[in-house]
Amino acid sequence: MTDLSRRGFLGAGGLALAGASMVSGRTQAASLPEAPIMTEATMQPPLYPRSGPDYQPVVTLNGWTLPWRQNGDWKEFHLVAEPVVRELAPGMKAHLWGYNGQSPGPTIEAVQGDKVRIFVTNKLPENTAVHWHGQLLPNGMDGVGGLTQPHIPPGKTFVYEFICQKSGTFMYHPHSDEMVQMAMGMMGFFVVHPRDPAERRVDRDFVFLLNAFDIEAGSYVPKVNTMLDFNLWCWNSRVFPGIDPLVVRQGDKVRIRFGNLTMTNHPIHMHGYDFKVTGTDGGWVPETAQWPEVSIDVAVGQMRAFEFVADAPGDWAIHCHKSHHTMNAMGHDVKTYIGVNMKKTAPAIKKVAPGYMPMGGSGMGEMGSMEMPLPDNTLPMMTGFAQFGPVEMGGMFSVVKVRPGLAADDYKDPGWYKHPEGTVAYEWTGEKLAEPARATSPGSGAEATEFRAIDPRKRPVRTAGGHDNH
Numbered sequence: 001m002t003d004l005s006r007r008g009f010l011g012a013g014g015l016a017l018a019g020a021s022m023v024s025g026r027t028q029a030a031s032l033p034e035a036p037i038m039t040e041a042t043m044q045p046p047l048y049p050r051s052g053p054d055y056q057p058v059v060t061l062n063g064w065t066l067p068w069r070q071n072g073d074w075k076e077f078h079l080v081a082e083p084v085v086r087e088l089a090p091g092m093k094a095h096l097w098g099y100n101g102q103s104p105g106p107t108i109e110a111v112q113g114d115k116v117r118i119f120v121t122n123k124l125p126e127n128t129a130v131h132w133h134g135q136l137l138p139n140g141m142d143g144v145g146g147l148t149q150p151h152i153p154p155g156k157t158f159v160y161e162f163i164c165q166k167s168g169t170f171m172y173h174p175h176s177d178e179m180v181q182m183a184m185g186m187m188g189f190f191v192v193h194p195r196d197p198a199e200r201r202v203d204r205d206f207v208f209l210l211n212a213f214d215i216e217a218g219s220y221v222p223k224v225n226t227m228l229d230f231n232l233w234c235w236n237s238r239v240f241p242g243i244d245p246l247v248v249r250q251g252d253k254v255r256i257r258f259g260n261l262t263m264t265n266h267p268i269h270m271h272g273y274d275f276k277v278t279g280t281d282g283g284w285v286p287e288t289a290q291w292p293e294v295s296i297d298v299a300v301g302q303m304r305a306f307e308f309v310a311d312a313p314g315d316w317a318i319h320c321h322k323s324h325h326t327m328n329a330m331g332h333d334v335k336t337y338i339g340v341n342m343k344k345t346a347p348a349i350k351k352v353a354p355g356y357m358p359m360g361g362s363g364m365g366e367m368g369s370m371e372m373p374l375p376d377n378t379l380p381m382m383t384g385f386a387q388f389g390p391v392e393m394g395g396m397f398s399v400v401k402v403r404p405g406l407a408a409d410d411y412k413d414p415g416w417y418k419h420p421e422g423t424v425a426y427e428w429t430g431e432k433l434a435e436p437a438r439a440t441s442p443g444s445g446a447e448a449t450e451f452r453a454i455d456p457r458k459r460p461v462r463t464a465g466g467h468d469n470h
Contacts, residue, residue: 014040015064032119032157033069035078037101041087043244043411053111055193056201058257059411061208061246061398062238063189066106074117074161077108079130081152081174081186082123088232089242089328092379094213095220096185096237097124103185103237104209105172112167112195118160120152127151127176130160132190133259134170134281134303137162145176152176167194169257169279169303171209183224185237187211187261200284202307203252203408208235210298210320210396212262217329217378227263232379233325233395240326240397241384245413246318248310249406256318259303266325268304269295270400272316279305295321310402315386315417320396328379328394387416 016037038044044064046057057065068077084098099105110116122128129145129152141162145151152158170190174181189207194200211234214226235243235258248254259281260266276290281303298304319326374380384391391397403414 014038015044032121033071033076033078034067035080035100035121036067036106037080038064038106039101041102041238041242045411046409047109049111052114053193053195054197055109055111056203056205057109058107058189058191058205058207060107060189060236061206061244062236062242063102063104063208064106066100066108071117074115075110076117076119078119078121079105079188080121080123081128081130084185086185086237087242088213088234088237089239089379089383091374092377093220094185094215094222094237096222097181098185098237099188103187104211105186105188107189107191107207108172109191109193110164111193112164114164114192116160116162116164119157120160121157122152122154124154124181127153128174128181128186129158129176130172131175132160132162132170132172133301134168135162135190136165143172143175145174147175164192166283167192167199168283169207169259169281169305171259171261171281171303173261180224182211182261183213183222183226185211185213185222189257189259191257200278201253202255204248205255205257206246207257210235210258210260210262210266211237213237215329215378217375220377230263231329233262233320233327235396235398239328239379239395240393241391243396243398245398246400247406247411247414248400248402249408249410250310250313250402250404252310253307254310255305255307257303257305258298260298260300263300264322265297265299266396267295267297267321268318269321270308270316270318272312272314272400272402273308273310275306275308277304278307279303310400313402313404313417314419316400316402318398318400319393324395326393326395326397327381328383329381 016039041062043059043062046059047065047067048057049055051070066077066079068075070076079099081097081099082101084096084101084103085093086096086098086103087093096103108118118130120128120130127145129143129149131143132141140148141160142148143160149158170192171187172190173187187209189209191207212230213222213232213234214230215222215232232239246256255278257279258268274292274294276292277296278285278290293306296304296306379394382390382392382394384393401414401417403417406414
């Protein structure tokens with residue numbers, strides 16, 4: 001008996017079901033489960049279970065969950081490793097490698113105790129293998145090409161079979177020409193839900209992976225040899241303003257899970273809330289050991305999960321707190337001109353570079369509001385507009401949109417938050433404020449103010465009796 005779990009997917013935009021014969025072209029492949037392909041770059045509806053234990057399915061930012069079929073005791077999935085085209089944000093596409101039409105590949109969801117059988121068909125131009133990061137499984141199913149299994153040659157299909165021994169937050173990625181294949185975008189999320197539907201239940205459960213690319217302006221293929229100087233910092237191979245918002249109903253208990261497959265750590269910070277760190281790729285954090293944060297660092301190869309109750313409505317930023325990671329297509333060799341009057345040199349520069357615009361003398365914020373001509377297939381360094389003007393961001397940046405009255409399964413963007421009157425920062429238009437007193441520079445000859453620095457050699461010493469000794 002087979003039953004493809006695809007409720008809500010056949011009507012979802014961008015989904016196609018590739019029959020088994022389309023995958024390998026061989027008659028015996030008719031026994032394979034179908035291989036769904038997704039072409040849309042926006043978040044797809046969660047995939048609710050049709051049988052077995054109940055659970056709250058996850059939603060993947062700019063992604064989707066892979067349907068499965070139940071074949072006897074086995075839950076069967078089909079991944080296709082293949083070249084893909086991924087829109088990073090409107091105006092820029094990248095030629096990547098991924099799974100089932102996208103990078104990252106689709107999220108796999110299962111339940112603790114499930115017997116999973118995962119077919120992997122290789123449509124890449126080279127060998128591959130898949131490692132199930134964080135899963136406890138037989139050594140021969142661990143997916144390290146050459147060590148625990150033969151590599152999967154182009155055109156071949158291999159099968160992985162194991163029991164999901166524990167619930168938690170995991171991922172999958174290649175262990176075959178890893179530097180190239182991961183740099184090209186091959187990765188995906190893997191969530192195992194608790195067997196008990198009431199255990200660690202939340203109302204909304206978001207997942208995404210952190211990855212990065214180095215793609216020169218006008219080109220489409222990442223530089224795979226880059227170690228540190230990436231110029232596109234991504235969540236699920238998307239950058240702001242192309243990253244989906246996290247839409248939440250006020251009062252919901254929310255979990256956000258993320259994994260890091262970049263080459264550096266990322267302190268993920270959410271505004272407006274403190275949250276509890278509840279999970280890693282090693283397992284759930286016991287309730288007595290959970291700790292409060294507003295930023296949580298995730299190192300390379302790690303995963304984190306945190307939870308909060310969405311009691312404060314608004315548009316709350318969520319982002320990596322490394323400032324260069326909230327920028328796009330940054331040129332690392334750009335000179336700093338802060339404090340320089342570029343207008344004096346502009347006429348001379350325009351003679352050799354017509355159309356040159358002097359910028360940077362007073363900071364880079366002006367770039368956020370300017371629509372400058374760009375090379376083909378690239379993005380502004382800072383971009384995005386909201387209800388009050390340019391956001392001046394890029395890269396790893398999104399918005400948690402908390403609203404009252406949403407339906408339980410409503411993830412549509414509700415637009416910008418309508419602030420109650422008197423709750424938005426505003427310009428002071430009253431009487432002119434007096435210029436504050438300033439400390440004087442040593443040797444300036446000016447009389448010092450009450451903020452004058454004190455020579456530590458002449459600092460009064462407080463005695464035990466409370467008197468000053470001079």
